[in-house]
Amino acid sequence: MTEPKKYKNTVADQMESKATNEKTKDNTFLLFQEEKISFQQFYERSSAYAQLFLKLHQQAAAGDQEVRVAVFMDNHPVFLYAFGGCALTGGTLFGVNTGLRGEVLTELLNKARCQCLIVDDRHYERVRDIRDKLEFITPDRIFLLETDVPEFEAPSGLRSVDEALEAVRDELGDLASARPAADPSAETNLMVIYTSGTTGLPKGIKNSQRKLMTLGTATGGMIVGAKPEDVGYACMPLFHSNSMFLAVMTAFVYNASVVIKDRFSASGFLPDILKYGVTFWNYVGQPVHYILLALERQYGSEEKILAAAAQNPKKKLRVAFGNGASSVDQEKFIRYFGLSNMMESYGTTEMAIAVIGHKDNPRGSVGMIMDPGVKIYNENNQECPPADYDENGRFQNYTEAVGEIVRLGGPLPAFEGYHDNPQEESKKIRDGVYHSGDLGHIRVIQNRRFLYFDGRTDDWIRKDGENFSAESVAQVVAGFAPVALAAAYGVPCPVSDEWVMAAVKLHEGQKFDPEAFHQYLEKQCSGGDMDRKWIPEFVRVVNDFEYTRTQKILARPLKHEYFNLEWIPEGTIYFYRRGFDTYRPFTRAELEALLEEFKKTGREQLLETWR
Template sequence: MKGADTVAELVRRQWGDHRIGLRDEHHTLSHHEVAAGAAARAALLVDLMPPLPGGEPHLGILLDNTPEYPLWLSAAALAGAAVAGINPTRRGAELARDIRHTDCRILVTQRAHLPLLDGLPLPGLRILVTDTDAYRELLAPYDGARPGDATLGPVRPDSRFLLSFTSGSTGAPKAALCSQGRLAAAGASLATHFSVRPDDVHYVCMPMFHGNAVIADWAPALCAGAGVALRARFSASGFLPDVRRFGATYFTYVGRAVQYLLATPPGPDDHAHALRLGFGTEAGAVDAARFRERFGVPLVEGYGSSEGGAAIQRTPDTPTGAIGRAAPGDDLAVLDAETGKECAPARFSPEGRLLNTDEAVGELVNRGRSPFEGYWRNPEAEAVRLRGGWYWTGDLFYRDEAGFLYFAGRTDDRLRVDSENLAAAMIENILARWDRAAGVAVYAIPDPVAGDQVMAALALRPGAVFDPAEFAAFLAAQPDLGTKMPPRFVRVTRELPLTATNKIHRVGLREESFLCGDPVWWRPAPTGPYEPLTPEATAALQEQYARHDRTPTWDRRRG
């Protein structure tokens, strides 16, 4: 597999390749047709958006996963423009802010998303609506274009290419920058690591405005000359039918997608497909094992972000529950954020419980050369990431004596219960073993006096009911569940609230705490039985919070 310095070079390689390159439910394009379509759009782009001083011009893409999305990504690469992926779950002023913040001069969208733009202050923005006759007429004169015919300027490895918004679960999302060279290198690395072949088919079911789908799914396919199959929006029930229809061999996932796939009714032909690998984050060891048993497909947990500031490489000897070791040449450390000192190696009980959470869990930091390329016009956010010449990931980890790294959640997911530090992700991994749970989220709510209490939201499997005694017995039987880890409050919900990238929307859960519309069970005494949280008990708790000048909502707990 010959490497490429830019994404544009990878797109040009598709010219003349008449194998199937891009499919969805309604369209089939060869690699050659993808390159030709990209060349036509690049030529249109150059005519509509002449270059300005100050670098690559920006276009926004507000689309579902239709063929137009990778076609416009490829067109931008050829033309030397940069793409801002716009999240269609954003609304009103927030959506307008994302488009204006990234200085988009053109927005590519579809008719279904036009109502989102009604009345928004977007002066000077040119909108192209892909599923209209006007768009097809606008594109028609460029049908004969060839890759490289039309550019906005020199296309180099350091040419800005992606502006990928972070999830935005806390404050306004930041637009992380990614150059053509970094994306091409990331795609080549994954293609090599997973032995991607030209006859593979990458199933893209995660949203393409997010870095996971572009960096971990589309880019390695492009590097290896593999095919790409698209799903407009993730569907658990449509997953296996799509995989079979397209002959998919590889897919990526984020957040709770795996839990939703496991919650679908099992069938006798669950192994009847060509999938050989899934790659993603936050599935958890329990769900990964269940997925492999049910579908015969191994899931490889990775670690990465839109920023690309640190990478962890999984090796065959990686222990269960670990992500892997630092990639060769990287200097990753787990540091105490307050002192900057390296945390102690993790110590485990014979049952696998982390014994020294307080001294072992810290923030993952890259002390070496980081590929982080910054945020678009956000020096404050860059300063948070780059402190003392190091890249601080904002993620909690711990490291064992052999150097293997274990994910423990976001820095915001740390809990402090009775002066003991806990990590939400570690408790979630244990609660996920309960066979009635389809999804689990663990988060901190304020203790009425000081510190935090543990709250869990449980989405149950179809037909399951919450049995408090059975749940308590399950907790008591888990050998690696520390005495401070069992949830004091349990929210039983039909489904967990998710962001557009299938990650749990923890901010909303924290803000609602036990003051929500779902049934809540709690332990009045920390080791007692679970009881329904009645209106009377709720009122008594609120009184207790008021006496200590605290509230049960996480974002105001220090006030």
């Protein structure tokens, strides 16, 4: 009697196990538009990609030790077939942010040294513009995924990925869908996921087969309570850790299903979760807010929203988790969808620090800290005291309590390093301390430590000799009723440090009332959570913001334009200074007077270099 094969806890082995087990092989793994893809189909299609990658690897330059594949596309099953193909070959998939272009995209692809690139028709033009600058990916190693771009004409000589796979099937026959001979270990790196790159070239974080399996196991067990009948919803980009760690790997480990949505759609969210029977959803950035706005626009009253969502017999959604949603939006979302839980959590892309929230945590907290090594450090690398809140919930010691979130001592088992970038590793881990680059504070309640996220260290605003978080300012500004979304950032000051500037997007049909806004801020200073230094000198009204692919507001373009009316339409900025009784429209005359102040203080050069 033949001994049953023993499968390791690697993505590769578990793909084969699920595809050959009678209990799981026909289970639906991926749902894309009207297509259902079983675990067996996923394995066989991934195997064909693996054979293609191995062929390209064999033809690559001598000394190339591993399969390396780049994907540059919106969410699509092909992204995951490439992922599966790399898993089976022991290779590495590089998920490239579709927001990149030009020199940054060129440098990232050259540094990755991939043997091929798969790009969809939505983003091919960006690759076309740089293909002559690519050092390792020749034009015949760029493969096109055709989706839905109308009248897209593929350039002569550009092969579709389907054509390349057909050639492999013609050559290998049935072997094209068989697993390659490679036997990767759990430590084998499988995917490089990039940081946002807000402070330079994005850093590629290594993620081994073991790490991906572990994260899927932990998410499904600790957050979702996953079962084979569960359905996830991956609408965040697959090149981001949020989708891969929390949606795809959770469904994979627990023999469950996951919907692959090409791009996030606020208006499409409710129809999708009803259509596919989605039970868990992960998010990052602002999508919760946009979904709420879409529901309120479409249905008007809460009664009608509840009838369409929470009380709908097709609604199966029970848990949502991620980061970036405000407390107010979380409460609404739980109510509108009748959730059993919604967890606003915190985790670095490196996964060196992870804190999981719960709906019963203190308002605004991202979760209880279980790891005693997680601390808050000030600029002098000294531990900050816990936050002190008075009986009315006012933050009493903001300056002393807010600092960088760090982790002290011991190994970081979930952080496996940066791809080909040891210098960045030494910057992140200094004297045995991991520096997250994120701001936060800790509140102690009944001997339990709760973490609060306050933005990025590079989002500090420095005013009157003190640092504070731009995120903290934006949260207060966003509390003004007519405001739908807000961002805050530092802008040039004629005396020293920076002034505070806020940009606001208003709810539909609302107008900015400078006097009401000023009164609101005064109330926040006297009885709320706002320090008087946080009051913005400038408020800019925008029609909309620029966003990352994970729906986070991009403040950098706003910061670069500061209050310069050469780049910003007059009538969209309001100005406030000591002695004013309210905000005033910022006119060209005001700008000219302000420029004279910069000249008098010798800081006019700051305006020239600010951009």
